[in-house]
Amino acid sequence: MSTATNRVGRRGRRTAAPYAFLAPAVILFTLFVILPIGYAGYLSLRKVQVSGLGLGRGARKEIFAGLENYRDAVGDSELWSGGLRVLGYGALLVPIMLGLALLFALLLDRPRARFGRFARTSIFLPYAVPAIIASLLWGFLYLPATSPVNDLLAWVGLPEPDLLGQGTVFYSVVNIALWGGIGFNMIVLYTALRAIPVELYESARLDGCSEVQIALRIKIPLLVPALVMTTVFSMIATLQVFIEPMALEPLTNSISSTWTPLMKVYRDAFATNDRYAAAATSVLIAAITLVLSFGFLRLVQNRAFGQER
Amino acid sequence: MATRTAEIVTPDPAPAIRSGPTGGPNRSNWSQLVPTAVLLIGAVYCLLPVLWVLVASTKSGSTLFTSFTFAPSTSMLDNLTDLSTYADGIFWRWMLNTLLYAGVGGVLSALVSGLSGYTLAKYQFAGRSVVFNVLLAGVLVPGIILAVPQYLLLAKVGLTDTYWSVLLPSIVSPYGIYLARIYAASAVPDSVIEAARVDGASEFGIFRRVAMPMMVPGLITVFLFQFVAIWNNFLLPFIMLADDDRFPVTLGLYTLLNRGSTEPALYRLVIIGSLLSIIPLVALFLSLQRYWRVDLISGSVKA
Numbered sequence: 001m002s003t004a005t006n007r008v009g010r011r012g013r014r015t016a017a018p019y020a021f022l023a024p025a026v027i028l029f030t031l032f033v034i035l036p037i038g039y040a041g042y043l044s045l046r047k048v049q050v051s052g053l054g055l056g057r058g059a060r061k062e063i064f065a066g067l068e069n070y071r072d073a074v075g076d077s078e079l080w081s082g083g084l085r086v087l088g089y090g091a092l093l094v095p096i097m098l099g100l101a102l103l104f105a106l107l108l109d110r111p112r113a114r115f116g117r118f119a120r121t122s123i124f125l126p127y128a129v130p131a132i133i134a135s136l137l138w139g140f141l142y143l144p145a146t147s148p149v150n151d152l153l154a155w156v157g158l159p160e161p162d163l164l165g166q167g168t169v170f171y172s173v174v175n176i177a178l179w180g181g182i183g184f185n186m187i188v189l190y191t192a193l194r195a196i197p198v199e200l201y202e203s204a205r206l207d208g209c210s211e212v213q214i215a216l217r218i219k220i221p222l223l224v225p226a227l228v229m230t231t232v233f234s235m236i237a238t239l240q241v242f243i244e245p246m247a248l249e250p251l252t253n254s255i256s257s258t259w260t261p262l263m264k265v266y267r268d269a270f271a272t273n274d275r276y277a278a279a280a281t282s283v284l285i286a287a288i289t290l291v292l293s294f295g296f297l298r299l300v301q302n303r304a305f306g307q308e309r
Numbered sequence: 310m311a312t313r314t315a316e317i318v319t320p321d322p323a324p325a326i327r328s329g330p331t332g333g334p335n336r337s338n339w340s341q342l343v344p345t346a347v348l349l350i351g352a353v354y355c356l357l358p359v360l361w362v363l364v365a366s367t368k369s370g371s372t373l374f375t376s377f378t379f380a381p382s383t384s385m386l387d388n389l390t391d392l393s394t395y396a397d398g399i400f401w402r403w404m405l406n407t408l409l410y411a412g413v414g415g416v417l418s419a420l421v422s423g424l425s426g427y428t429l430a431k432y433q434f435a436g437r438s439v440v441f442n443v444l445l446a447g448v449l450v451p452g453i454i455l456a457v458p459q460y461l462l463l464a465k466v467g468l469t470d471t472y473w474s475v476l477l478p479s480i481v482s483p484y485g486i487y488l489a490r491i492y493a494a495s496a497v498p499d500s501v502i503e504a505a506r507v508d509g510a511s512e513f514g515i516f517r518r519v520a521m522p523m524m525v526p527g528l529i530t531v532f533l534f535q536f537v538a539i540w541n542n543f544l545l546p547f548i549m550l551a552d553d554d555r556f557p558v559t560l561g562l563y564t565l566l567n568r569g570s571t572e573p574a575l576y577r578l579v580i581i582g583s584l585l586s587i588i589p590l591v592a593l594f595l596s597l598q599r600y601w602r603v604d605l606i607s608g609s610v611k612a
Contacts, residue, residue: 017428017512017513029443029444029481031477032455032478033455036455036459043461100351104347110344115348122352122355129358129590133586134358136563137359137361141358232449247563279458286450289454
């Protein structure tokens with residue numbers, strides 16, 4: 001009798017257990033991810049109506065605005081130029097970053113790679129430096145008064161470039177992101193390479209394949225799923241570029257407060273206090289990010305996440 | 310004397326053998342030299358700013374802008390003292406705050422991720438795939454986008470400009486849960502869980518005393534990821550916090566840099582502060598390097 005109830009109680013506890021165990025994550029996820037997304041969507045459909053001079057109680061009223069905020073955002077030339085800048089930034093950054101990460105990972109994976117440990121640690125090191133600190137350090141390396149580049153060029157007698165100028169600051173920002181991003185992606189690809197059984201190379205070597213041929217014909221094809229994942233993660237990170245230009249802003253006049261869409265979101269939400277416009281822009285950026293990353297995953301036939309379920 | 314001569318005359322045959330049947334010593338040299346040079350160039354590029362901040366932090370306010378960039382000076386201790394006394398030592402407060410946000414947030418995140426990942430890997434229950442897929446979609450949600458509505462919502466309940474406003478949103482990590490789930494699936498055998506059940510252990514007891522110890526390497530990786538992610542997350546504290554008593558060090562140094570455009574003497578403090586702020590992360594990173602083997606797709610964590 002007592003064992004029977006005990007067993008029922010036990011079974012009951014076992015079916016309740018997974019829900020109890022998931023509760024902390026689900027509650028936090030709901031509060032800090034789902035709810036904010038919903039709230040942003042709600043705010044993006046509203047606006048403030050000012051009656052009279054906008055003074056006094058009830059003169060400012062929040063009303064339903066429909067898609068007005070989105071229409072404004074789509075018609076905003078500042079947002080367009082920021083958006084195009086970020087797309088150009090991603091188109092330049094992602095291939096170079098992943099190309100170099102792949103190159104370094106393959107070089108580290110060679111048999112008898114010399115200085116491998118030292119190079120691996122050094123190249124991964126920037127990952128441990130927060131983006132804001134990295135931007136700050138590079139900012140000083142760009143600043144004519146403290147830049148070694150300018151020191152060197154002055155010494156040789158060549159004209160000194162303005163690394164924070166109107167035309168160059170774009171590339172200076174790309175460089176900071178490149179510096180911070182190569183190492184992490186290199187480690188991801190290197191780990192994937194290490195997981196490939198070495199027997200796969202042995203017969204190729206016996207057939208007279210060089211290391212370069214092994215890299216091109218065996219290693220890179222097997223790395224495709226890892227490359228897909230790193231591309232998606234890099235694209236998401238790229239569309240959110242904010243910290244680097246924000247950190248360089250105090251050092252130069254070439255970066256406006258709406259240089260990237262996220263900087264505009266920040267300005268709208270906190271400087272000009274139009275949280276409705278900020279919400280609409282946020283939703284647009286999120287939608288574009290999701291469309292681009294899912295679209296890319298589709299394009300490569302769901303090779304990465306598709307494996308998991 | 311004689312033995313030395315002999316050594317010179319008969320060179321060590323090893324290199325010729327090592328180069329293998331495909332090429333002579335020359336070819337072997339080239340195929341080693343170029344890749345090694347490329348790797349070293351990459352290493353130098355990555356070390357350059359770190360080297361610069363090390364040198365620049367030894368310079369006084371006047372030599373910072375006048376002497377050659379990589380020429381060290383002798384003012385490091387002065388800079389350190391000035392930074393420590395600036396605004397009643399607020400820099401160290403920022404460092405402690407960062408440790409609190411990233412350390413406590415990282416530990417809580419690893420625990421929540423571990424428990425969730427274990428549950429998703431080891432229990433069959435209604436709604437399992439829904440929960441997993443929704444959480445997984447969270448990986449693709451642009452994190453920074455959340456910050457503004459998070460701020461507005463927390464403002465409604467009066468939690469902005471508190472430690473909680475930075476700590477709480479950092480705990481749940483979709484990617485951490487994803488990692489923990491894969492790790493639990495491979496590291497915790499079902500038979501061990503069954504055995505513990507037969508022994509009469511409670512479900513939570515099984516997780517805490519049996520599964521969690523087996524998941525430690527995976528949990529350390531989740532902790533490291535989240536620690537770095539929180540340390541790096543600039544926008545969240547930037548939006549949430551107004552009082553510089555609660556700033557993490559990244560935000561504190563950014564405000565100093567901003568003030569530096571009117572007061573260049575502060576640049577010196579920003580530089581030595583940057584150096585000090587990256588030392589703990591670099592140390593953590595070097596000492597736990599073996600946990601940084603990241604496979605985004607299959608094993609994810611190989612310790």
